[in-house]
Amino acid sequence: MLLQISEPGIKPLKPRRIAVGIDLGTTHSLVATVDDQRPKVLEDGQGRVLLPSVVHYRADHTVDVGYEAIAWQNDDPENTFVSVKRYMGRGRDDLPETHNAPYRFADVPGMVQFETRAGTVSPVQISAEILKALRERAIRALGDDIAGAVITVPAYFDDAQRQATKDAAKLAGLEVFRLLNEPTAAAVAYGLDQAAEGVYAVYDLGGGTFDISILKLTRGVFEVLATNGDPALGGDDFDRAVYDWMLREAGISAPNAGDARRLLSAAREAKERLSEQDSAPIIAPLSDGAAVRCTLSRETFDTLTSDLVKRTITPVRKALRDAGLSIEDIKGVVLVGGATRMPCIRKAVADFFQQPPRVDLDPDKVVAIGAALQANALAGNRGDDDWLLLDVIPLSLGIETMGGLTEKIIPRNSTLPLARAQDFTTWKDGQTAMSIHVVQGERELVSECRSLARFELRGIPPMVAGAARVRVTFQVDADGLLSVSAAEQTSGVEAKIEVKPSYGLNDADITRMIEDSYKHARHDIEARRLREQKVEALRLIEATEAALAEDSELLSADELVVIHENMRILKETSDGNDWEAIKKAADALNEASTEFASRRMNHSIRKALAGQKLEELDA
Amino acid sequence: MTPEATRNYFELFQLPPSFQLDLDRLDRRYREIQARVHPDKAAHLSDTEKRLFLQWATLANEAYNTLKRPLDRARYLLRIHGVDTREEDNTAMPPEFLLEQIEWREELQAAVALKSLTALDGLAARLRKEMNSLLGSLATLLDVERRHPAAADVVRQLAFLEKLGRDIDQAQTELEE
Numbered sequence: 001m002l003l004q005i006s007e008p009g010i011k012p013l014k015p016r017r018i019a020v021g022i023d024l025g026t027t028h029s030l031v032a033t034v035d036d037q038r039p040k041v042l043e044d045g046q047g048r049v050l051l052p053s054v055v056h057y058r059a060d061h062t063v064d065v066g067y068e069a070i071a072w073q074n075d076d077p078e079n080t081f082v083s084v085k086r087y088m089g090r091g092r093d094d095l096p097e098t099h100n101a102p103y104r105f106a107d108v109p110g111m112v113q114f115e116t117r118a119g120t121v122s123p124v125q126i127s128a129e130i131l132k133a134l135r136e137r138a139i140r141a142l143g144d145d146i147a148g149a150v151i152t153v154p155a156y157f158d159d160a161q162r163q164a165t166k167d168a169a170k171l172a173g174l175e176v177f178r179l180l181n182e183p184t185a186a187a188v189a190y191g192l193d194q195a196a197e198g199v200y201a202v203y204d205l206g207g208g209t210f211d212i213s214i215l216k217l218t219r220g221v222f223e224v225l226a227t228n229g230d231p232a233l234g235g236d237d238f239d240r241a242v243y244d245w246m247l248r249e250a251g252i253s254a255p256n257a258g259d260a261r262r263l264l265s266a267a268r269e270a271k272e273r274l275s276e277q278d279s280a281p282i283i284a285p286l287s288d289g290a291a292v293r294c295t296l297s298r299e300t301f302d303t304l305t306s307d308l309v310k311r312t313i314t315p316v317r318k319a320l321r322d323a324g325l326s327i328e329d330i331k332g333v334v335l336v337g338g339a340t341r342m343p344c345i346r347k348a349v350a351d352f353f354q355q356p357p358r359v360d361l362d363p364d365k366v367v368a369i370g371a372a373l374q375a376n377a378l379a380g381n382r383g384d385d386d387w388l389l390l391d392v393i394p395l396s397l398g399i400e401t402m403g404g405l406t407e408k409i410i411p412r413n414s415t416l417p418l419a420r421a422q423d424f425t426t427w428k429d430g431q432t433a434m435s436i437h438v439v440q441g442e443r444e445l446v447s448e449c450r451s452l453a454r455f456e457l458r459g460i461p462p463m464v465a466g467a468a469r470v471r472v473t474f475q476v477d478a479d480g481l482l483s484v485s486a487a488e489q490t491s492g493v494e495a496k497i498e499v500k501p502s503y504g505l506n507d508a509d510i511t512r513m514i515e516d517s518y519k520h521a522r523h524d525i526e527a528r529r530l531r532e533q534k535v536e537a538l539r540l541i542e543a544t545e546a547a548l549a550e551d552s553e554l555l556s557a558d559e560l561v562v563i564h565e566n567m568r569i570l571k572e573t574s575d576g577n578d579w580e581a582i583k584k585a586a587d588a589l590n591e592a593s594t595e596f597a598s599r600r601m602n603h604s605i606r607k608a609l610a611g612q613k614l615e616e617l618d619a
Numbered sequence: 620m621t622p623e624a625t626r627n628y629f630e631l632f633q634l635p636p637s638f639q640l641d642l643d644r645l646d647r648r649y650r651e652i653q654a655r656v657h658p659d660k661a662a663h664l665s666d667t668e669k670r671l672f673l674q675w676a677t678l679a680n681e682a683y684n685t686l687k688r689p690l691d692r693a694r695y696l697l698r699i700h701g702v703d704t705r706e707e708d709n710t711a712m713p714p715e716f717l718l719e720q721i722e723w724r725e726e727l728q729a730a731v732a733l734k735s736l737t738a739l740d741g742l743a744a745r746l747r748k749e750m751n752s753l754l755g756s757l758a759t760l761l762d763v764e765r766r767h768p769a770a771a772d773v774v775r776q777l778a779f780l781e782k783l784g785r786d787i788d789q790a791q792t793e794l795e796e
């Protein structure tokens with residue numbers, strides 16, 4: 001594969017900041033980077049690019065990740081975690097299929113947790129192990145620490161699942177530049193490679209998730225018009241369908257955990273073979289010495305999985321409708337995800353869109369490559385010629401109102417980032433607190449939507465009932481993550497907000513987990529904080545210097561002196577070893593350049609529109 | 620000019636404040652602004668700048684969406700002219716319009732009872748036509764005759780129809796599931 005993104009003769013002025021794109025997949029994960037203007041998927045020591053998303057916990061609390069963990073799957077299924085992405089940001093009640101899983105679930109509210117011989121672990125920690133392995137792979141391959149990462153998530157992931165992914169990255173010691181939707185990442189890779197223009201559909205069937213995104217590609221802008229999907233539908237379910245059929249064929253009702261694992265592996269192998277052949281022989285030895293022997297034909301496979309294939313078409317239809325488009329408007333359909341190698345999927349997609357799908361890029365790598373391209377752009381390695389990604393929120397956000405009903409505050413498929421302010425009032429004299437329950441989903445009943453969090457507002461000035469006007473602002477950032485702020489309007493008092501995530505971890509949990517991982521080495525935490533603050537200080541100094549070089553005429557002589565002085569202090573402090581002092585100096589410089597930053601924005605927007613007007617005159 | 624201080628969305632995109640709008644030009648200017656203010660452009664910048672970019676990009680999206688959607692654009696124009704559409708408390712409608720509403724609702728219920736996606740699609744298409752004709756009269760009232768209170772009446776009627784459209788959409792979604 002050759003991506004046409006190199007610009008001969010143009011070299012970045014600054015030393016390149018190494019940035020990686022990570023595809024954190026249900027069944028396998030990848031890491032890619034842009035090296036010498038070309039995206040490249042990084043290999044492990046043995047030349048393999050796919051890292052199986054499998055984590056095994058040993059008795060001594062060390063972990064195996066990837067192929068080493070797979071080796072434990074049959075013998076130690078309770079402590080070997082596969083497809084953990086399905087559990088991210090999910091409660092036990094969300095996961096009806098878990099009765100098949102060999103894990104011991106901890107009896108906890110909120111996100112599921114597992115009992116292992118190394119203690120209780122959450123899906124966030126397990127995912128962090130996968131991310132750590134990829135981070136180490138990148139450091140080994142590139143010979144330097146990485147400045148940051150773009151991590152991909154299914155477009156249809158809700159806020160809790162996104163937050164869980166970001167938390168996992170934090171635990172793995174990664175600076176997250178951005179969470180990027182998988183189909184959007186694929187569109188970036190495809191669009192840049194093929195210089196595509198027009199409206200495209202990206203059909204992304206991964207190991208455990210299905211996404212459909214409709215994008216408009218125009219001159220360096222990737223605009224998502226609509227997205228839809230099924231967060232619990234993927235290649236795994238096709239394996240499961242074959243597995244269930246094998247049990248019926250062999251007359252087995254309740255296999256033990258080891259046998260179940262072996263049969264499932266055999267089912268997956270058979271499925272993969274059917275992408276090349278018309279029939280696949282299956283031989284799976286059992287623990288009692290017997291073996292399951294059968295032959296799976298492609299016809300049988302297609303019958304077993306036809307409902308699953310159909311389940312992908314409903315979201316496709318919805319996304320088209322939300323985009324206000326019909327099939328004729330779609331210029332091309334890009335297939336992403338290993339599961340799209342199945343002939344039944346290719347046929348269903350071709351039939352629905354009335355055109356053969358595009359398979360120019362490796363469906364396993366295209367997401368990681370798109371993420372790497374975006375990471376490189378975000379790291380500031382490209383300059384002004386980069387592209388613009390306009391993505392959307394996949395599911396509506398609402399708040400609970402009287403009678404358990406949802407009031408939508410942000411409709412699905414709105415372009416990010418976005419904010420919505422809503423006024424609330426008190427209903428009791430002297431009331432100083434109130435609670436807002438935020439849910440995500442399309443249904444009218446709160447109980448049928450996903451609970452995201454309860455926001456407890458405190459510190460509202462006491463007034464008579466109905467007199468306070470509390471303006472609550474819901475802000476969703478470019479990653480699709482929600483934050484909430486609130487202020488009482490008549491007094492201007494900012495309310496304190498405590499967030500109680502329904503399926504997530506709070507900041508204290510994350511801090512505890514990070515500290516746990518350094519349990520026996522207090523100075524490691526300090527060392528990490530110092531390193532982080534130094535990197536941050538360096539970044540801030542570079543950014544400020546670049547801003548001054550460009551726009552210092554926007555400042556008066558006095559203002560210039562203040563910024564220079566703060567910058568000098570930060571430079572001096574960051575040579576030392578006191579992370580708190582560095583942080584203070586960085587905050588001071590940030591504060592001192594707020595007005596400057598604001599003027600630069602205005603200047604930049606004016607310049608942009610002036611350029612536009614000239615172009616329109618020329619046209 | 621800070622994001623909060625930008626009161627006029629037309630000024631932001633440097634477009635004349637009228638209901639009939641050059642949508643291609645709006646699109647281009649929106650993209651040009653987002654190319655400068657999107658948070659992705661601030662990933663390597665300071666926290667202050669990150670916050671500013673987020674605020675600006677949020678404002679640009681809000682402004683673009685308001686001007687792009689005809690009904691929101693009309694509401695916004697009326698607000699600039701000091702006319703409140705009072706959609707929450709003013710429910711006075713011409714009787715023939717209300718009768719029509721009842722008929723639409725009955726048809727929607729019938730289509731849901733029949734579980735007919737085709738009937739729902741047909742209903743949605745007719746509704747779009749009806750709305751387009753009202754949007755046509757809105758353009759005359761706002762840009763030519765400048766009869767703002769009359770325009771506010773049409774906005775209220777359109778809001779009714781838009782709600783009906785959302786209900787049709789919801790019915791389609793639920794039927795497909």
